[in-house]
């Protein structure tokens with residue numbers, strides 16, 4: 308049978324040699340033609356069936372018929388989570404950014420946590436799951452997973468999307484599943500026991516939690532590097548080069564980053580072997596038959612390749628609610644030159660956090676990832692930390708607390724302080740050393756699925 312790169316709308320080809328040849332290693336022009344076909348379809352579909360886009364585009368005076376390729380995307384307005392929140396409040400319970408038929412086919416109701424405003428509801432239809440499963444199962448096969456693998460999922464089985472996406476994907480790819488959930492549901496020692504006794508071969512979770520699991524095992528006198536775990540898939544949280552390297556060595560297994568979001572229910576990119584070897588530094592390949600990622604400056608203009616800005620995604624994975632020019636708030640870059648692995652698919656450079664998590668002090672913007680890398684360069688192994696922006700006597704200061712086995716080591720403290728001041732080009736940095744687990748209460752490390760490390764206390 309002839310290979311079909313674009314099967315029916317909202318479905319995606321599986322992983323294999325054909326996909327490598329016809330998409331991942333195809334000439335860039337071929338990839339763009341494939342995107343144009345899907346874009347034409349999804350824009351028409353949105354204009355004809357989704358009230359939210361009908362209103363958004365009419366109000367912006369945008370003509371959707373002018374969009375013929377990804378180059379024309381700027382003809383359409385962008386929107387973000389604030390638009391969505393207003394839309395949900397005006398049209399409860401979940402707004403009108405859906406094909407109205409969703410009400411008759413709900414498979415699952417997901418929701419955000421609501422820590423930043425009203426929780427947003429996300430209905431997922433039975434018709435939505437096959438396409439999402441296509442992309443996720445593709446990611447697993449791309450990593451070489453197969454029916455002999457057992458996948459241990461540590462994302463929370465809750466109304467958040469990640470655990471369910473991994474579950475659909477494992478089922479779509481024919482991979483065994485161990486639904487462990489987070490440390491709150493299945494305590495760390497019990498998770499370790501499960502991983503060892505069940506012979507888990509693949510771990511999925513945030514880098515911080517999987518690091519913590521290995522450390523707990525070591526503290527118990529066990530050696531997780533000798534167990535059967537052969538691949539680690541991280542998602543849902545930023546992980547610096549140093550954190551990834553530490554995770555690989557603790558488990559003695561390669562670490563691959565998978566990028567997705569609950570707003571789009573699209574797993575848009577995944578590390579190739581070349582990116583894995585660089586601990587993510589060269590960027591993860593984007594499945595461009597499923598989405599297009601633009602990078603925008605605060606004025607909404609596209610930034611040059613390789614430069615950072617806000618992620619703006621157009622994704623035709625979620626059948627009931629495709630996202631067209633959705634500004635996600637993630638600080639990312641996209642590199643479109645050919646990868647050293649030979650693939651021509653564009654790459655998403657390592658996310659540097661949220662556009663609104665960047666701390667601004669004086670005229671400097673400080674990204675959470677820059678702080679983490681500076682700490683690791685100065686004090687290898689110090690992966691647990693927090694940074695707090697404070698105001699003292701009318702001036703801004705950044706207080707960075709790092710965990711160490713030797714919290715009274717004054718030489719270490721002054722070395723790290725000098726290194727961070729130089730690296731971040733900021734004089735007002737103070738370092739505090741804390742014994743192990745001293746920052747866990749604030750970050751939620753080992754307990755929460757996503758840790759929080761940067762706190763701006765000048766606002767409160």
Ligand SMILES: [Zn+2]
Nearest residue numbers: 579581646648
């Ligand atoms: Zn590559």
